[in-house]
Amino acid sequence: MDQVEIFKALSNKTRLQILGWLKEPATNFPDQPNADFENVGVCVGQIQLKAGLSQSTISEYLSILQRADLISSTRLGQWTYYKRNKEGLEKLSEIINTEL
Amino acid sequence: MDQVEIFKALSNKTRLQILGWLKEPATNFPDQPNADFENVGVCVGQIQLKAGLSQSTISEYLSILQRADLISSTRLGQWTYYKRNKEGLEKLSEIINTEL
DNA sequence: TTGGCATATCGGGAAAAGTCGATATATTTG
DNA sequence: CAAATATATCGACTTTTCCCGATATGCCAA
Numbered sequence: 001m002d003q004v005e006i007f008k009a010l011s012n013k014t015r016l017q018i019l020g021w022l023k024e025p026a027t028n029f030p031d032q033p034n035a036d037f038e039n040v041g042v043c044v045g046q047i048q049l050k051a052g053l054s055q056s057t058i059s060e061y062l063s064i065l066q067r068a069d070l071i072s073s074t075r076l077g078q079w080t081y082y083k084r085n086k087e088g089l090e091k092l093s094e095i096i097n098t099e100l
Numbered sequence: 101m102d103q104v105e106i107f108k109a110l111s112n113k114t115r116l117q118i119l120g121w122l123k124e125p126a127t128n129f130p131d132q133p134n135a136d137f138e139n140v141g142v143c144v145g146q147i148q149l150k151a152g153l154s155q156s157t158i159s160e161y162l163s164i165l166q167r168a169d170l171i172s173s174t175r176l177g178q179w180t181y182y183k184r185n186k187e188g189l190e191k192l193s194e195i196i197n198t199e200l
Numbered sequence: 201t202t203g204g205c206a207t208a209t210c211g212g213g214a215a216a217a218g219t220c221g222a223t224a225t226a227t228t229t230g
Numbered sequence: 231c232a233a234a235t236a237t238a239t240c241g242a243c244t245t246t247t248c249c250c251g252a253t254a255t256g257c258c259a260a
Contacts, residue, residue, distance in 0.1 A: 016104060099123070
């Protein structure tokens, strides 16, 4: 994964917020029914609701974050759940600490 | 400083390279005459030479990095020297580790 | 198997970023 | 002070990003 793409993914207020929300899903998405935050994460609709942007925009933003390895997705039935990707964030931290 | 602006500053290959070069100035700018890397850093012309983009572009890039607190500048005579800003980078690391 | 949700993809218009050459400003030196 | 040099700023053009509505796709239930 290109480093520039990681930083581009983070260069947007809404995408940064989403990542922050997914760090504490139980706190930030108290209304998600049948939540299994640990294993699957939060579904697109809940994130969209909280972000207040269009469905297509949020779907796109989530895929940008996923391409940057910052989040990962699981499909369950008609829902796609996204969660924080610990490994990707650790790698980012590593880049900053060793290369910049 | 807005977090988004920090990540935007890093969302460009050349700017990322500059920051990397300034981490090891003695290695990356062996030709700078009268170099005082510790105290002042590297002058714009040397960075421009290495980056291979126009003078105006590099000047602008350096000011973007400075606005993001990732580097700092010192004017000495007709030269402006830029160096890595340790504190800003530590703060960035902190953001990633605690908020994302 | 059809209708209804949830999500993804597509196409586009507006805004921002990338990058340049030209010009302005500051500093040193003759 | 005038010329020379280093850097900053400006104006312009191209490319990318933002964000939307419309449409497509996938999945479930009746």
